[in-house]
Amino acid sequence: MGLLSKKDGKLILDPLTDNNPITIQVLGICSALAITAQLKASIVMAISVTAVVAIGNLIISLMRNIIPSKIRIIVQLVVVAALVIVVDLVLKAFSYELSKTLSVFVGLIITNCIIMGRFEAFALANGPWRSFLDGIGNGAGYGLILIIVGFFRELLGSGTLLGFKVLGDPIEKTGLYAIGYENNGFMLLSPMALIVLGIIIWIQRSRNKALIEDH
Amino acid sequence: MGLKSNLNNLKEKYKGTKMAPAFNALHTFLYTPNDTTHNGTHIKAADDLKRTMNTVIMAMIPCLIFGMFNAGYQHNLQVGDVQAVTSGFFSSEFWTLDNFMIGFWKIIPLIIVSYGVGLGIEFIFAIIKKHEVEEGYLVTGMLVPLIVPIDIPLWMLAVAVVFGVIIGKEVFGGTGMNILNPALTIRAFLFFAYPTWMSGDKVWVEGAVQRTKDIAAGANLDAISGETILGSLAQGKEMTHSVADMFLGFIPGSVGETSTLLIILGGLFLIFTKIGSWRIMLSSVLGAIAMGLIFNQIVDAGIIVEGSKFYGLMSTPFWEHLIIGGFAFGTVFMATDPVTASQTNKGKWIYGFLIGFVSILIRVFNPAYPEGVMLAILLMNVFAPTIDHYVIQGNVKKRMKRLKAKVA
Numbered sequence: 001m002g003l004l005s006k007k008d009g010k011l012i013l014d015p016l017t018d019n020n021p022i023t024i025q026v027l028g029i030c031s032a033l034a035i036t037a038q039l040k041a042s043i044v045m046a047i048s049v050t051a052v053v054a055i056g057n058l059i060i061s062l063m064r065n066i067i068p069s070k071i072r073i074i075v076q077l078v079v080v081a082a083l084v085i086v087v088d089l090v091l092k093a094f095s096y097e098l099s100k101t102l103s104v105f106v107g108l109i110i111t112n113c114i115i116m117g118r119f120e121a122f123a124l125a126n127g128p129w130r131s132f133l134d135g136i137g138n139g140a141g142y143g144l145i146l147i148i149v150g151f152f153r154e155l156l157g158s159g160t161l162l163g164f165k166v167l168g169d170p171i172e173k174t175g176l177y178a179i180g181y182e183n184n185g186f187m188l189l190s191p192m193a194l195i196v197l198g199i200i201i202w203i204q205r206s207r208n209k210a211l212i213e214d215h
Numbered sequence: 216m217g218l219k220s221n222l223n224n225l226k227e228k229y230k231g232t233k234m235a236p237a238f239n240a241l242h243t244f245l246y247t248p249n250d251t252t253h254n255g256t257h258i259k260a261a262d263d264l265k266r267t268m269n270t271v272i273m274a275m276i277p278c279l280i281f282g283m284f285n286a287g288y289q290h291n292l293q294v295g296d297v298q299a300v301t302s303g304f305f306s307s308e309f310w311t312l313d314n315f316m317i318g319f320w321k322i323i324p325l326i327i328v329s330y331g332v333g334l335g336i337e338f339i340f341a342i343i344k345k346h347e348v349e350e351g352y353l354v355t356g357m358l359v360p361l362i363v364p365i366d367i368p369l370w371m372l373a374v375a376v377v378f379g380v381i382i383g384k385e386v387f388g389g390t391g392m393n394i395l396n397p398a399l400t401i402r403a404f405l406f407f408a409y410p411t412w413m414s415g416d417k418v419w420v421e422g423a424v425q426r427t428k429d430i431a432a433g434a435n436l437d438a439i440s441g442e443t444i445l446g447s448l449a450q451g452k453e454m455t456h457s458v459a460d461m462f463l464g465f466i467p468g469s470v471g472e473t474s475t476l477l478i479i480l481g482g483l484f485l486i487f488t489k490i491g492s493w494r495i496m497l498s499s500v501l502g503a504i505a506m507g508l509i510f511n512q513i514v515d516a517g518i519i520v521e522g523s524k525f526y527g528l529m530s531t532p533f534w535e536h537l538i539i540g541g542f543a544f545g546t547v548f549m550a551t552d553p554v555t556a557s558q559t560n561k562g563k564w565i566y567g568f569l570i571g572f573v574s575i576l577i578r579v580f581n582p583a584y585p586e587g588v589m590l591a592i593l594l595m596n597v598f599a600p601t602i603d604h605y606v607i608q609g610n611v612k613k614r615m616k617r618l619k620a621k622v623a
Contacts (some may be wrong), residue, residue: 195382
């Protein structure tokens with residue numbers, strides 16, 4: 001890797017696996033449950049959060065030496081709020097339908113614990129390039145889980161992927177539906193997102209015992 | 216060389232290997248193991264987990280047999296092949312071989328799928344986790360076919376059993392560790408995943424779904440349908456079943472929950488053998504009566520009048536709530552599950568009372584989920600440890616006070 005040193009590469013790869021913000025740190029759960037009924041919404045949310053946390057990390061890191069520590073939360077909120085408004089407007093301009101599906105959850109990116117967590121834990125103490133990479137990594141780690149959950153929920157709940165009827169047509173009874181298969185309505189409800197998430201956490205921890213917390 | 220010694224040989228052969236729990240379970244399930252103690256240990260009673268489970272299953276057998284007859288009877292009644300029963304519980308229109316065979320061929324596959332899939336998962340988990348297979352699924356496997364509609368597709372049942380056993384039980388550590396009743400977890404999964412197969416007026420009578428399809432395809436047949444009593448009441452429809460029918464069980468509903476009479480017999484059997492808690496059963500009935508009376512008072516006071524969407528179920532006399540729907544079955548066989556219920560005696564009163572109270576509350580205020588008892592029991596399962604905690608703390612406080620009074 002010419003561009004990235006080994007240490008920098010770790011910043012991106014760690015949050016994807018052994019230090020995943022959702023499955024290990026258990027942050028950002030609310031949005032993971034709320035918007036993952038469709039794969040498309042999951043992907044857009046993943047990209048939005050990655051953009052906000054990466055650029056936000058960069059900005060906070062550049063300003064880290066001039067932010068008085070007593071009011072740093074307010075400064076962080078201003079930065080993240082500004083970025084979220086930009087994301088919201090971009091979505092409204094280019095993909096209005098989708099922004100309606102995501103509705104309030106774009107605005108609620110502000111309260112996503114991952115973002116404030118990375119600002120506090122990383123950007124305030126590291127240089128801009130490393131902070132930017134850390135933002136990309138954590139956003140991608142969050143997005144990866146969102147996309148996995150969204151994939152299963154849309155496939156099993158609606159029988160579609162990105163809106164394509166991959167399992168056949170439930171009304172015309174083609175494909176799998178011809179032999180009596182039916183969509184699982186439970187998958188479209190939020191509790192099932194929590195259960196899918198729990199299964200991912202279960203699989204990850206049973207493959208890597210070092211991740212299991214002590215009690 | 217009988218089956219027993221063959222199994223024993225297999226067990227010895229696989230001792231210490233990965234598959235050992237599977238053979239051990241098969242062996243002890245069918246026979247008494249060779250290596251039991253003969254004297255010297257101080258065992259107070261003979262009821263181990265297996266005997267407990269078998270007793271509960273025995274209590275459910277009458278409901279199961281009745282369910283088979285009722286499935287055929289409801290079908291034949293709708294088709295017009297038999298007359299409605301007129302002469303009480305032993306009516307000749309009901310107890311016919313024809314009725315029984317229709318139900319038998321529909322319900323036996325449900326039982327096979329329930330046990331096959333459920334025990335399969337238990338075996339797999341026992342092998343992965345390297346412990347012996349536990350008997351916990353024996354009761355669940357019999358409960359499940361009794362609480363589903365007769366026409367539920369078998370693959371849906373299989374999916375639900377996989378979900379219920381893994382998420383409802385194994386993730387918590389297996390038999391005895393689960394928070395939620397596994398059978399109800401399975402039913403709740405079916406209810407939310409495939410609502411069209413768990414409610415409405417087509418699924419409760421054998422063959423109604425198929426008949427609807429055939430008619431849509433152009434067959435010259437009369438449509439058959441059968442709404443459960445809760446379903447019709449929720450829609451404010453006129454009741455067509457007599458109170459005797461409801462109590463004896465000649466009504467559409469899930470396979471084994473229609474006959475309140477036989478459920479009461481099963482309940483008495485459980486109380487007599489000291490396996491089911493009479494405190495939970497009694498307090499649950501009291502809770503339901505309390506809520507039912509409150510609703511009846513509201514109607515009497517004229518706050519809810521005819522035409523309101525709550526009127527149908529609110530105006531139902533409180534005692535009728537006890538004999539319609541799955542209330543009786545849930546109270547006797549599900550609420551009393553010793554693993555998920557409260558453990559303390561005072562806690563059992565609170566736990567049972569709230570189950571009855573909340574069941575009727577959900578029935579009336581959420582017509583989309585007329586079967587409130589399922590959700591009420593699951594909800595109280597979650598609260599059972601909390602109730603126990605406060606009961607125990609209360610007791611500790613009381614005794615501390617006594618201690619202080621003595622010292623002073």
